[in-house]
Amino acid sequence: xREAVGKLVGILLVLSLASLPVLAxxxxxxxxxxPSLESLExxxxxxxxxxxxxxxxxxxxxxxxxxxxxxRAVKDVxxxxxxxxxxxxxxDHAFVYPANxxxxxxxxxHTACWQSIMxxxxxxxxxxxxxxxxxxxxxxxxxxxxxVEPRELTIVNIVGAIDLDxxxxxxxxxxxxxxxxxx
Amino acid sequence: xxxxxxxxLRQALRPVDPGEDFxxxxxxxxxxxxxxxxxxxxxxxxxxxxxxASVLLVVAGVYEWQQRQKEAGLAARAQVVEALxxxxxxxxxxxxxxxxxxxxxxxxxxxx
Numbered sequence: 001x002r003e004a005v006g007k008l009v010g011i012l013l014v015l016s017l018a019s020l021p022v023l024a025x026x027x028x029x030x031x032x033x034x035p036s037l038e039s040l041e042x043x044x045x046x047x048x049x050x051x052x053x054x055x056x057x058x059x060x061x062x063x064x065x066x067x068x069x070x071x072r073a074v075k076d077v078x079x080x081x082x083x084x085x086x087x088x089x090x091x092d093h094a095f096v097y098p099a100n101x102x103x104x105x106x107x108x109x110h111t112a113c114w115q116s117i118m119x120x121x122x123x124x125x126x127x128x129x130x131x132x133x134x135x136x137x138x139x140x141x142x143x144x145x146x147x148v149e150p151r152e153l154t155i156v157n158i159v160g161a162i163d164l165d166x167x168x169x170x171x172x173x174x175x176x177x178x179x180x181x182x183x
Numbered sequence: 184x185x186x187x188x189x190x191x192l193r194q195a196l197r198p199v200d201p202g203e204d205f206x207x208x209x210x211x212x213x214x215x216x217x218x219x220x221x222x223x224x225x226x227x228x229x230x231x232x233x234x235x236a237s238v239l240l241v242v243a244g245v246y247e248w249q250q251r252q253k254e255a256g257l258a259a260r261a262q263v264v265e266a267l268x269x270x271x272x273x274x275x276x277x278x279x280x281x282x283x284x285x286x287x288x289x290x291x292x293x294x295x
Contacts, residue, residue, distance in 0.1 A: 052262055057263065059259045060262070060263045147276055147277075
């Protein structure tokens, strides 16, 4: 009996050790596998591809001056974030986006912690904006925005606890648009 | 026996003419010694120079690394700002779309 328990413990130990690299490689909760949209780049007028993981965010934070109010506000927003990923493409004319790529992204948002907090579709302007939030134990773990306009496709994935109030404070600075006050 | 030994010693210790160039060779050796010392010191003088060059190389390497770190940091900073700008812009778009779709129709819209 004692031998059997010993063997079981040994097997469990080996299995748990074997799973360590897999756990270490797993992306943090709230991070999406963004589709490869590189094929759109040559056709786009403007393309933005930003991939900032936790280490790059830490490097960026070092170059934000806490003595400057604007920099401090950005530092506050990115504090605690584990990643910021943006893909944005602007075209000269109306464009048909690769539906497969967007569908694969939407599928990820129907699983685990993700829930839709806003979905706006404007048929007249042919624009849709979907905002999802990943929450676990009442804590935000990620934010995803999929904005499809006739001439623009934007995907944003912020990993970590993003504070939208802090983002709101950045409005009017660094070219960040000023939102009208909610009535 | 004694005579043989004496003969051998005489033979071994007989005066030998060193040759005409002996003096010249001795003088050449004497004058060569200080020259080799000078060469030695000249060689040794390269050590501080090499050390200085190494230090300079390390300092240049560190400076280059710092410059690259700075460039990477500034690029990351610019990317953070750009990412937040795009995020805010899309939140703004969502806000505008909601506002325009939920706005009650005006008199003109209703055709009155």
